Each structure stands twice: as structure tokens, then as C-alpha cells.
Amino acid sequence: MKLPPNSSVLFDSQTIRSRILEIAEKVRQYYASCDLGEIEMVWIAEGARHFADALFNAMNLSIKMRSIKVSSYGKSFESSGDVKIYDSINDIKARRVLLVDDILDTxxxxxxxIAKLKSNGVEEVKTCFLLNKAEKNKGCLKPDFEGFEIPDKYVFGFGLDIAGEYRDLPDIMAFDY
Ligand SMILES: O=P(O)(O)OC[C@H]1O[C@H](OP(=O)(O)OP(=O)(O)O)[C@H](O)[C@@H]1O
Ligand SMILES: Nc1nc2[nH]cnc2c(=O)[nH]1
Known part of the structure; x- marks a missing residue:
């Protein structure tokens, strides 16, 4: 597969897998004293697919899991600012939601x-991101669980795409755009 010019590996698959095991253990500890029937893991498609699968398997908790399709980038490297939620999420009424996404950018x-879930009556939303562009977003939202803080470079692989391509690369790559 031809990669974009000036791209390089940011995290290889082994590093990603090890970090996910660590995050999963932290999440397990957090929910240790909770009623598992009250918790639903909600992951944001498409990008979080690989992360959510690996995290869910590593957590090994008997909780519900579902995805919701949300998009705002399309084929662009910048957010359109218009976040479209394609699935109805009105029926997510778990007391506690673990919201999982591949990246926290803007x-x-x-x-x-989160605002939509709260308006549904969800009492607690904990967030879990594999990647966080913390310097870029200036800590506008502090993740409850996170994998790696990364610089402001466009990343792809392990679920993250460039215009629909490269999602199935095992490593996370970065390039300057
Ligand atoms: O913090 P933000 O600036 O809002 O960016 C983060 C979102 O951007 C990507 O989704 P995208 O809209 O590209 O859809 P996709 O997951 O289907 O690729 C990514 O998967 C996150 O959900
Ligand atoms: N693939 C990809 N999607 C994003 N969505 C928000 N930031 C990014 C990024 O750096 N890479």
C-alpha cells in the first residue's frame, strides 16, 4: 500500500496493544464497585472500531456495548464544525456511559x-480516547482515560482514515499536512 509522503510511524501495533491493556485495567478498576448492569460502552464509528474492540476485549467486563455513527471531517483534514450524529441515540438511557473514541482533536x-447523552438523562459520562491532541485543544475536555497525548499532526491507521483509506493499518502513522 502506498503511504502518503512524509508519513512515519508514531506508535507501532505492539505499543498500541500494550497501552490499551493499561487503559483497560484502569477502566476495570474504576467500575469495580459499580453495578455492571447500569453501564453501557458507546463507541464512535467509524474511527474508534479497532480501539473499541481491543479495549472491550481487554476489559473483559459484562457490560453492554454499541456504536453510534458520528462524523464531522468527511475527506478534510480539518473539522467542518458541523457534527452529524447519524444514528438515533435517544434510546441510550444507561445510568453510566463509557464514551470511547479514537481521537480527541478539537x-x-x-x-x-456528551451533551446529547446528558439530555437523554444519562447521569454519568466517562470518556476514553486512544489519542489526545492536548496541546491543540488546550485541555478543553479532560479525558477520564487516555492512551497517548500527541502533537498537532494528522494521524492515520488503527481505525483512523485519510478520506476513507488506511483505517486497517496496524500502526498509527502521522504526517504533516
Ligand atoms: O475532536 P474532533 O475535532 O471532533 O475530532 C474527533 C473525531 O474526528 C474523527 O471522526 P470523523 O468525523 O473523521 O469520522 P470517522 O470516525 O468516520 O472517520 C474521529 O474518529 C473523532 O470521532
Ligand atoms: N484520521 C484522523 N481523523 C481525525 N479526526 C480528528 N483529528 C484526526 C486526525 O488527526 N486523523
Whole structure:
């Protein structure tokens, strides 16, 4: 597969897998004293597919899991600012939601979904991101669980795409755009 020019590996698959095991253990500990029937893991499609699968398997908790399709980038490297939620999420009424996404960039996607969940009556939303462009978003939303803080470079692989391509690369790559 031809990669974009000036791209390089940011995290290889082994590093990603090890970090996910660590995050999963932290999440397990957090929910250790909770009623598992009250918790639903909600992951944001498409990008979070690989992360959510690996995290869910590593957590090994008997909780519900579902995805919701949300998009705001399309084929662009910048957020359109218009976060579209394609699935109805009105029926997500778990007491506690673990919201899982591949990346926290501007924070707009997560903020929009959190507001919607809260308006449904969800009492607690904990967030879990594999990647966080913390310097770029200036900590606008502090993840409860996160994998790696990364610089402001466009990343792809392990679920993240460039115009629909490269999602199935095992590593996370970065390039300057
Ligand atoms: O913090 P933000 O600036 O809102 O960006 C984060 C979101 O951007 C990507 O989704 P995208 O809209 O590209 O859809 P996709 O997951 O289908 O690729 C990514 O998967 C996150 O959900
Ligand atoms: N693939 C990809 N999607 C994003 N969505 C928000 N930021 C990014 C990024 O750096 N890469």
C-alpha cells in the first residue's frame, strides 16, 4: 500500500496493544464497585472500531456495548464544525456511559455527543480516547482515560482514515499536512 509522503510511524501495533491493556485495567478498576448492569460502552464509528474492540476485549467486563455513527471531517483534514450524529441515540438511557473514541482533536465531536447523552438523562459520562491532541485543544475536555497525548499532526491507521483509506493499518502513522 502506498503511504502518503512524509508519513512515519508514531506508535507501532505492539505499543498500541500494550497501552490499551493499561487503559483497560484502569477502566476495570474504576467500575469495580459499580453495578455492571447500569453501564453501557458507546463507541464512535467509524474511527474508534479497532480501539473499541481491543479495549472491550481487554476489559473483559459484562457490560453492554454499541456504536453510534458520528462524523464531522468527511475527506478534510480539518473539522467542518458541523457534527452529524447519524444514528438515533435517544434510546441510550444507561445510568453510566463509557464514551470511547479514537481521537480527541478539537473536542467538538465528544462535546456534542456528551451533551446529547446528558439530555437523554444519562447521569454519568466517562470518556476514553486512544489519542489526545492536548496541546491543540488546550485541555478543553479532560479525558477520564487516555492512551497517548500527541502533537498537532494528522494521524492515520488503527481505525483512523485519510478520506476513507488506511483505517486497517496496524500502526498509527502521522504526517504533516
Ligand atoms: O475532536 P474532533 O475535532 O471532533 O475530532 C474527533 C473525531 O474526528 C474523527 O471522526 P470523523 O468525523 O473523521 O469520522 P470517522 O470516525 O468516520 O472517520 C474521529 O474518529 C473523532 O470521532
Ligand atoms: N484520521 C484522523 N481523523 C481525525 N479526526 C480528528 N483529528 C484526526 C486526525 O488527526 N486523523
Amino acid at each position: 473536542g467538538l465531536t465528544a462535546k456534542t455527543v
